[in-house]
Amino acid sequence: MRHKEEGGRRASEIGDLVEAGAVALSDDGDSIMNGEVLRRVMEYAQMFDIPVISHCEDMNMTGAGVMHEGMNSTLLGLDGIPSAAEDVHVARDIIIAELTGAHLHIAHVSTAGAVNLIRQAKRRGIHVTAEVTPHHLCLTDDAVKEFDTNVKVKPPLRTRDDVDALIEGLKDGTIDAIATDHAPHRRDEKEVEFNQAPFGISGLETAVPLVWEHLVESNILGVVELALKMAYNPAQILGLPERVIKVGTRANLTVIDPRQKKPVRVDEFLSLGKNSPFDGWVLRGWPVLTIANGVRLE
């Protein structure tokens, strides 16, 4: 009875959130370790027809890990985060999504194993969607060899095989979206030893040119696919109203100049978070105009 009452209270709290405009429930940054709690959250989300966005990480397996567990972590003498820490959580979340019928959205997929699990789940008709970050598509754990704390992210940068699997997943529709997992940090927070630094990359302002340079210029994704993965699909996943470009409607669009080629300059970021490992990278395909709800953003 007590459980039921509590459940009812939680459901009405979530109802209030949805009424106030919440479009999803998420545990990002603090993985739900208890399967029973996740089941309840998914049941509520299902009730209100919104997705559960899951940060898939078995915190016990992560332990004190600071980078991908593999050859590089051994060579560098750093504690590793095994791929299995992500894979077991993705598997569990998919099973609970199947049980509840909820829409599960998996944030920042980083392993080949997770891509396979999501591919199989989709084939079985389970309502699961997934995203990948630009940094997981453009970097491997080799980048950690420089001990640049700006490549310390969660989930960690993985191996070439994982990156190839992520790209394959993007191409065949297993991975629906590219999203930044934007995590700005102050300079002084990152200017510490690798072990001490916080996880995260300030990724918002490099997302489009990174994807353009690495995926569009190399013919892995077409321009329309880029728009689908970075704009249309994310809006669909969150159940946002469809945007159309039409006379008389408020514009919501980004204009990209494919010929604009210039280096990333973190000092020019609008974000106060300058923690980017891409400083100095020369990229093509910069956004040159963004209009949100009819207002031009500077």
Ligand SMILES: [Zn+2]
């Ligand atoms: Zn996360």
